[in-house]
Amino acid sequence: MxxxxxxxxxxxxxxxxxxxxxxxxxxxxxxxxxxxxxxxxxxxxxxxxxxxxxxxxxxxxxxxxxxxxxxxxxxxxxxxxxxxxxxxxxxxxxxxxxxxxxxxxxxxxxxxxxxxxxxxxxxxxxxxxxxxxxxxxxxxxxxxxxxxxxxxxxxxxxxxxxxxxxxxxxxxxxxxxxxxxxxxxxxxxxxxARPDAEAPAWYRAMGDPVVGKALRLLQNSPARPWTVASLAADTGVSRAGLARRFTELVGEPPMAYLTGWRLALAADLLRETDATVEAVARQVGYGGTFAFSAAFKRVRSLSPQEYRRGRPTR
The missing domain is CATH 2.60.120.280 (Regulatory protein AraC)
Structure with a gap:
């Protein structure tokens, strides 16, 4: 994708x-x-x-x-x-x-x-x-x-x-x-597609041969147990080189971007599906509900259950 x-x-x-x-x-x-x-x-x-x-x-x-x-x-x-x-x-x-x-x-x-x-x-x-x-x-x-x-x-x-x-x-x-x-x-x-579009940094970084490949790997396989070292190995560069270039172009380190991506995917799954919180956690790369719930609440100030219940009705 x-x-x-x-x-x-x-x-x-x-x-x-x-x-x-x-x-x-x-x-x-x-x-x-x-x-x-x-x-x-x-x-x-x-x-x-x-x-x-x-x-x-x-x-x-x-x-x-x-x-x-x-x-x-x-x-x-x-x-x-x-x-x-x-x-x-x-x-x-x-x-x-x-x-x-x-x-x-x-x-x-x-x-x-x-x-x-x-x-x-x-x-x-x-x-x-x-x-x-x-x-x-x-x-x-x-x-x-x-x-x-x-x-x-x-x-x-x-x-x-x-x-x-x-x-x-x-x-x-x-x-x-x-x-x-x-x-x-x-x-x-x-x-x-416009050159003057205020696209986010990670979107613009997709054009980079190294960082773009790393971003696609993270986006397409968020559940993999990624580390900077494994990501660097899959992109064919050194760990330090990937971390430096990724942070420079995207504006945050690879693992910070991965955490944000996982939690954004999780928020969509909580709102759009009936999957359990544990199933959502595993689908986006968390081994259990405790770590997932703590990370989710830290970012959104709501637990996954509260976020799902907060879905407004007409």
Missing amino acids: DALAGLLDGPRARGAFLLRMVMEPPWSVRIEDRAPLCLMSVTRGEAWILPPDGAEPVHMRPGDVAVVRGPAPYTVADRQGTVAQARIGPDGVCTTLHGEPLAESMRLGVRTWGNAADGAATVLVGTYLLDGEISRRLLDALPPVLALPSDARSSPLLALLDAEISQDEPAQNVVLDRLLDLLLIAVLRAWF
Whole structure:
């Protein structure tokens, strides 16, 4: 499995929140749904994404696609400076900033919402509502807002999602979930291919003949009882040479990277499968539950059982 395939083998929308937003200026919507990931695209007019913490605003034009990583709140508006008139809370519940419901008064049809049926701006929104739907490994590799201009992609999936989002056919939610997954994968694949992509250090290191091989060995066989010496032997270099080059390119030593990789895989398995904690521990390279639970709690401040029970419900 190549590095990108390993990252993108994660999106699994299950009843995702999909919406066509149609707005006439001035408009501004505050997003506080705490969702792990949202994909949006302007199909008409323009919009601004205003991230938290003073990050650079993103200006979107027709055909542009943005991926916003949660759970921090952000704002989508017609321009910078427009005061927010609506708030989207958890599970897509829409209210005024004072809490009055807006879902019915702004409903414009099937999965269509806004302040004017013929508004100047149209934005497609697809939101993954649950943490387990998006691999933590993928979320950690993404910037807070990823913007892909229209000329950087060639996939027809956006037009297909636009055509399907307001349909009300049998199993339509399943169709939309799969389209959202495919569109997200297509967008991320195009973004990671760009020379200016802010890919994580380990992803960039995949191109190195020595460190790239070491990373693939660790990623493909996390359960092996790896040591720096055994990893160096399999990559054909000295132990010291591998440790130095790996740390230089990846930003952490080989065994520290392996621990993070094992625990990220374990988190996905706990959320996505019914395997016992002991089975998960052995699958990712731990000999028993005690060492695995201690390492997991040290990193995530929750035991494996608490992490699994913490999976939110709709």
